[in-house]
Amino acid sequence: MKRAGTPILVFLFVLLTLGTRSVLARAIDDQIRDVASQLMCPVCEGRTVAESNSQLATQMRDLIRQRLLAGDRPETIIRYFVERYGESALATPPTTGLGVLMWLLPAAGVAAGVAWVRARVRVGTPRAWEDDVAPLSPGDLERLRRGLDEAR
Amino acid sequence: MTEVGAAAVWIALAACAYAAVVLALGLRADRTQWIESGLNVAMAPFFLLIVAVAALLNALLTNDFSLAYVARNSSSETPLLYKISGIWGGQAGSLLFWSFLMSAFVSLAIARHRKTEPRLTPWACLSLVLVLSFFLFLNAWLESPFRRLALPPANGRGLNPLLEDPGMIIHPPILYLGYTGVVVPFSFAMAALMTRRLDAEWLAATRRWSLFAWGALGIGIILGGWWAYRTLGWGGYWGWDPVENAALVPWLTGTAYIHSAIVQERRGQFVAWNMALVVLTFSTAMIGTFLTRSGLIASVHTFAQSEIGAYFLAFLGVQLLVSFGLIALRWDDLRTRDELDSLASREGAFLFNNVLFLGLALAVLVGTVFPMISEAARGVKIFVGPPYFNAITGPVGVVLLLLMGVAVALPWRRASPAALRALRWPIGLGLIVGVAAAVVLRAPGVVAALTVIGFAFAATLAEYRRGAARSAPGQRISTGLVRLFATQRRRYGGYLVHLSILVMTVGMIGSQIYVVEREVSVRPGESFSIGPYSIRYVGLERGEAPNASATWGVLRVDDGGRGFDLRPLRLFYPSWQQPVSRPAIRSTFGDDVYAILAAFEADQRAAFRVWVNPLVRWVWVGGVLFFVGVLVAAWPSRRSRHVSARTQWAIETLRDLEADHGDGRLTAADYRHAAPALQRAVLDALDRGRPADPLEPATDATRREAEAPEREPSVGERTR
Secondary structure: OHHHHHHHHHHHHHHHHHHOOOOOOOOHHHHHHHHHOOEEOOOOOOOEOOOOOOHHHHHHHHHHHHHHHOOOOHHHHHHHHHHHHOHHHEOOOOOOOOHHHHHHHHHHHHHHHHHHHHHHOEEOOOOOOOOOOOOOOHHHHHHHHHHHHHHO | OHHHHHHHHHHHHHHHHHHHHHHHHHHHHOOHHHHHHHHHHHOHHHHHHHHHHHHHHHHHHOOOOOEHHHHHHOOOOOOHHHHHHHHHOOHHHHHHHHHHHHHHHHHHHHHHHOOOOOOHHHHHHHHHHHHHHHHHHHHHHHOOOOOEOOOOOOOOOOOOHHHOOHHHHHHHHHHHHHHHHOHHHHHHHHHHHHHOOOOHHHHHHHHHHHHHHHHHHHHHHHHHHHHHHHHOOOOOOOOOOHHHHHHHHHHHHHHHHHHHHHHHHHHOOOHHHHHHHHHHHHHHHHHHHHHHHHOOOOOOOOOOOOOOHHHHHHHHHHHHHHHHHHHHHOHHHHOOOOEEOOOOOHHHHHHHHHHHHHHHHHHHHHHHHHHHHHHHHHOOOOOOOHHHHHHHHHHHHHHHHHHHHHHHOOOOOOOOHHHHHOOHHHHHHHHHHHHHHHHHOOOHHHHHHHHHHHHHHHHHHHHHHHHHHHHOOOOOHHHHHHHHHHHOHHHHHHHHHHHHHHHHHHHHHHHHHOOEEEEEEEOOOOEEEEOOEEEEEEEEEEEEEOOEEEEEEEEEEEOOOOOEEEOOEEEEOOOOOOOEEEOEEEEOOOEEEEEEEEEEOOOOOEEEEEEEEEOHHHHHHHHHHHHHHHHHHHOOOOOOOOOOHHHHHHHHHHHHHHHHHHOOOOOHHHHHHHHHHHHHHHHHHHHHHOOOOOOOOOOHHHHHHHHOOOOOOOHHHHOO
């Protein structure tokens, strides 16, 4: 049991390590898309700048392209738009103020769930739950087999 | 005809009210006649709403623009199919259609269960008509599609051009089937709580309803993505739009439920938990309805604003209070001893599954309502967009897929070392895929996801092979597979759904992460390149669509072979101010080339947005497989008429145990310990359930008699 579990743990560990992101050099269009998908289009409700085909969003993407080509960092560009259009220009809740709640709440929910499971569900109480029932007699087993065949 | 339709809605509302009162009184006074009357009358709304929907359809087809709804959502030029889909093209009509579908479920549920579950059905029916009457109240009072205009226009405005797409003909009805279908399991759960008949009965009675509603919701969501992809013109199919999320949340909780319900069937555990999940699924479906229909949240889907928000909130409040209140009231009856022999077991996997799915549902729900909360709290609307949802669903999704692969290979109770060792082949395959992915693609998240997908895929296929070998020993594997789908439809249909999720995930990874996009402004004759393609802009052409004038750009795409043309459209509808872009898509199993005409000038200079979306088609292939899987799983099985649901469960539990033992997934010691109690339970049940005359199938009466005494312990309780 222990020995068989080890490869699974190793497997999990490898996955988690791989799962952490790395930054790779990317094409300019991809970079625009990255920035634009972090901004909400101010005139079309509920769409990001990357998605929207509105005139304003098109202009914003153009501006993002110019700024990126001029060497600005994505964060600077995003900050620029936030200063201009307010906090609601962000497509992701900020990690300050009320926005923190967004990130904490689901995590807290899962943690509460896990805690609840731990409190309610006992694990590894070996054989706690079958009463000892005597094995069936050969005759009963035969009857059971026939019964099952019939019920099929 | 219009007046008939309006009247039908009112009469349906009256019928619901009557049924509710008579049922409540009859159940209180224990008067069979009253209850029967209530059940009969509760079937009436369905037939009345057929009339109402037919009346609305008639008005749409005959261009009766004196109706505000028809004037707003149809026109004389609207093509026939879209006149029909105009029924759900606007707010009032879609709500009427909603009630119509719900009334269909009410009638079907009553017809199906009044004889077989005579104790539960009246209570379930009471809950059903109460929910239905709320919607009918909205239809009759607040959002009637039969309102007349004082000054009828000569022509209607026409359907919103975005809705003129084949996807829009089927997406809403199927999604609504899912939303409304949840009411049946919910109502039977309420009935079980009211009557304290909390054992197998309600769960068995509603298994297929739940599966059906959950499947319809899932298919509806996929079709919604398909529609969005084909019409909205941003190159994607899922934007974490509030209304998409609203459908996703009940689907997630529903997924948790259909898994954990199996634990109750097999082990008699998670009883309270299942009850809570059903309530949660229904509640989130109602919240979804509320978000979709109240116009509270800005979204591409809110094609109408309305005043029903406050009523909806009140309804939701009462519904939550009553259902969770009932659960609290019955808490002592619901508690089971939730002891797991081991976490390395099927039930352990389902437990993790539940925690993760509920966590996801919570994250999506919070993200969806957060803009409203922040606006109320601080006056600033803080949006929660794709980056947030992707950041959460990505990693959790990978863990869920991993769990999916592990879970299918685990037995109930406790996995033997051999069961875990058997996972080494799928793990090996996953690692091979992972290494290959690491060499070619490099992005770590993608490598992790593909590793897990490879693993889960192999584990699932191995499970099919194992099942086939067991059900048809020594025969061809195809014979065994056919037999599996014939005899254990739910399980192996469910695994088809698992495979479909894997296929869809591959498509999503390709199209979300490896999409390339270009935005160009070009003159005729100029070329640009995107991904592996070189595209030349030929020029603009003009033409007439049935109810709009169209301009399209001709793009000649060179793919190194014969090449192809794309003609993205820009449509001008006389009755709509904004022109609409229609994407042109060339789709293959490798990638999609997706283009829209964003703008053009008089001198033929044009702006295009072009995407190359790898593997998108696999999302739709997965969607079709999902549909097939749900169909297989929910298809009625020819259950032996000799046995009750509870006996059936005991038999299936025993068969699982035997199979797991036979495959070495359960240690001999664990098997010897668990088998006698189960065998005894099945034998007793079979002995009791067998009718006097073997040629005469058990009637419901004799079956119930055979199951006396009433509170016979279920399998799980018995084996405790």
